[in-house]
Amino acid sequence: ASVREQHGHDESYHAGHEPDVVVFAQSTDHVSQIVKYCASKHIPIIPWGTGTGLEGTDKLGFTYFLLNCIFFHIGGVTAPKGGVCLNLSRMDKIISVNPEDFDCTVQAGVTRNALNTFIRDTGLQFPIDPGANASLGGMCATSASGTMAVKYGTMRENVMNLEVVLADGSIIKTSGLKGRSRKTSAGYNLTNLFVGQEGTLGIITEATLKLHATPEAVLAAVAPFKDFQSAVDATVAIMQSGLPVARIEFLDEKMVDACNRFSKLSLDVLPTLFLEFHGSNNNIEMQGQLAEETCKSFECVKFNYETETDKRADLWKARHNAIYAAQALRPGSKAYSTDVCVPISALPGMITFAKDALKRLNLLGPIVGHVGDGNFHVFLIIDPKNAEEVERVHEYSIALAKYV
Template identity: 95%
Template sequence: MIFAINHRYFTSRGHEPDVVVFAQSTDHVSQIVKYCASKHIPIIPWGTGTGLEGGVTAPKGGVCLNLSRMDKIISVNPEDFDCTVQAGVTRNALNTFIRDTGLQFPIDPGANASLGGMCATSASGTMAVKYGTMRENVMNLEVVLADGSIIKTSGLKGRSRKTSAGYNLTNLFVGQEGTLGIITEATLKLHATPEAVLAAVAPFKDFQSAVDATVAIMQSGLPVARIEFLDEKMVDACNRFSKLSLDVLPTLFLEFHGSNNNIEMQGQLAEETCKSFECVKFNYETETDKRADLWKARHNAIYAAQALRPGSKAYSTDVCVPISALPGMITFAKDALKRLNLLGPIVGHVGDGNFHVFLIIDPKNAEEVERVHEY
């Protein structure tokens, strides 16, 4: 059943495990790992199954170790801006729990992913430009190694912001996707909830201008919280799927976090910068509901892209380059789409040089799938 959840993200079902085990505790995980190690049985950790990398497929069968029931929030320390959670706690669950503290966990990959999975994949997202990725926000991890032993990557307590004692094991285990060990607990940094939030939509004549404006905004020192790029095909898809009425042009979605005193000034400076790079217009979104609709449309982009071709599947690329190389890389991607006659709306976290091409294909069309592989 759980693999049906993940099926919507891939062009095929892939490989499934022989058995699914729902872990209840770190000791339980340790016992399972010891047994599987003694029998040379592969283990595939599972959080919520929302990752696009295919890490939860089981090419050699084995045991799927589902961590979703390890969902306790162990501690929250508002005065220290940190918390400790089990691996199965989701991003939304944590933010709901800490809402009244005036704090937030801002890393937002789009899906309501498990925090253990976000650590394991070094998740990023729309707010990485201001708050960093998971790598910058993980302080300590509890990990079960391949022999079943349990370690803390930053020591037993592991809540200090700085240490020079030994190797940086935490960074080693963030992004290892279960290949070095299974993350069962994480201590994470929290951030203050901003007093004021301002969003904006800025369409441009061409994508080169949009990327140039992005670089200029980043270089200006403006504390932008989100800056997302959508090409004209992606904007068209979002208009249809999310009932928006945006100009069908290469577009930036922006968001600023700050105080009531400075948030408007941030927006004005961003507007001036964008208009110096042939921005067609600069529309502000100050109402909470309208901002939510805007970012919901961005997070639903992959579904919007699929809706352009009913019955299709989306095959997503995930490329990150230096920001200066972004225009050339997107040009290359667009030229390849045209040459191979593929439909591929483009969206990206341009603030850190990351973008996705959503290749919309018929998985039953072998010739088309071959062109996707060539892409």
Template identity: 60%
Template sequence: MCVFVQKAAVDRVLSAFRSICGEDCVSLGEAVREQHGKDESVHKCRPPDVVVFPRCVEEVSSLAKVCHDHNLPIIPFGTGTGLEGGVGAVKGGVCFSLRNMEQILDLHQEDFDVTVEPGVTRKTLNAYLRDTGLWFPVDPGADASLCGMAATSASGTNAVRYGTMRENVMNLEVVLSNGTVIHTAGKGRRPRKTSAGYNLTNLFVGSEGTLGIITKTTLRLYGIPESMVSAVCSFPSVQAAVDSTVQILQAGVPVARIEFLDDVMIDACNKFSSLSYPVTPTLFLEFHGSERSLEEQVATAEEITQSNEGSDFQWAQDAETRNRLWKARHDAWYAAQALRPGCKAYSTDVCVPLSRLPQIIVETKKDLLESRLTGPIAGHVGDGNFHCLMVVDPNDPDELHRVHLFTERLAR
């Protein structure tokens, strides 16, 4: 346990935890602690001192009060799919693993909203909604916890059409560090406006567990589109691909997804996912709507891409082909790592005005070459956001130093 807590106090704390949620829901086991001390990132495991598994908000509140009284750090844990090391217990403390809170509550089909607990993932929710004609579109790739997605203000490939978590969370139930339970928009409320009172909901969206533990989130839902069409298009340059993106958005085409992969990333995806796309800057696109509207969207997008020397336009309307295409995009993280077996991927995440995107990508690729680093690029190009996925040998101090200097320059 934390060095400043004496054994008698340790025993009292553990006894209090067990009285709240039961013997089986408190773990000191090394394997369990290590499982909860890391995510998918390059950062080394920083295990907590103890892991608790609350089953309801009342237990979360009571456990938080004990931690508050004994000045113990609290680390909320959802699915561990993060890429930034946010679950590492850098000062020890207590991990609140929320997987046992897995109920889907209060589905209001006519109002297009639903409330879920932290153990519910986005794929679980969409499977539950399948027969209702509704879906939740925010898709960061991983099958993440929806409350965790709220805590990290997750984005994803659909953000250009449907927004990020910030635009899709209507209310949150949050347990503060002292155990107080609050509802950011009022208990049981599902407002679509935030003009009355403080916008507390968006204070907690993106707070990454630093302001409280999210125990329920109320989400906007959408009607499942009548039809979906996906496409892949290759370009001779980054400039041509981004120019196409800007022009498609300016033309008012309601594109659902528009993703950019540079030549290094498309090569990695080809190898990892057994694809055969040209190894050049590439756009992945998707359109949602009625059959008639899709014909117009597709025709406009194809005309714009061709005017920017886009080629090898490949369309896919059947679900199996579309899913395979987007799985390849979502597997980019693992595809990048596979470029250098035994290495780890280190995520970067930057956003600039759309007009500046070609410049920063060109400068980034030049910096990578000069720094002798591997960093394939993929991005939610519709909003000027991209990830340079650094593939690094964690046992090479010189390479780690060069990566650190590079990411500093990239952010600046």
């Protein structure tokens, strides 16, 4: 019962339902056999990686659809009404690493931290970092992003081939049996089709991924601004200048305050940008200077550099723990995370609207985001048992969607 309960929810606000059965898959063939059996009995299947998803599935997504005589859950890992939860965490083999080709092939249950530890001595890294130590299969299935997407892209740009079990139990390779080429114009791009489909088209059991060189030097910076409009305008200017920033994250004053309390930081409680630059020692110094000049032209209060590895790690750990910091502002609450992405030029207006809507609906919602690619989150801190407050949260979500 405790195993089923564990698989009945993820890290998100949304409530799910315990699956009827949890099966720990051992191999692709094992997954195929399970799918064939479930297809013959019309039993729903929900793939599970590590259960670290923060956004879950909206109530509108709590449905199933029929595909080749088997039901797949539409989005997320929480079951709306039982079925089989297929846990892929034991499929954790790193099948191959090809340093000269900058790629690797892994089973779906390998986590991003495990992969980076394994390849550390090769001078390569897998830089997609959604925050949690998610499984790479889950990251493919959700097209995960992260703080370094502005430089390295999202999962969609970093997946070369997938092994997938389809609804009838058949097994395919989306880019062919040995699909490791960086370019193809031969037919449909099936790999892109399966990245982000959340288990609705099939179950990802193996992935071939791009790797990237570990930078020679890394420089981080913290830039507080007098108001959020200046911080967002500075972000737009930095991106339009072509400066090859590796990370550029926005935190509003409520989020900075939460991170100070939760992660024991001492940042100025102002709208703030966290930045990071990758390259050679000379190169990152120049990048930092250009970013500093741009930020100060938008009335940046100060521009502090972080060169020490431990201090940089503390900074990004605080950023990755932002949702837990936000929840701690109101003990006993839950965080309902929005996820909005707009063209960079539309970002200032979008965030202005988001903050105005928070005031109008009397909601607590610290804001944080990967603003380098126009993406941000509002962490709505609410009491799930307060029906009137939950209704205001839904009204807020609808307002954001309509504005976009």
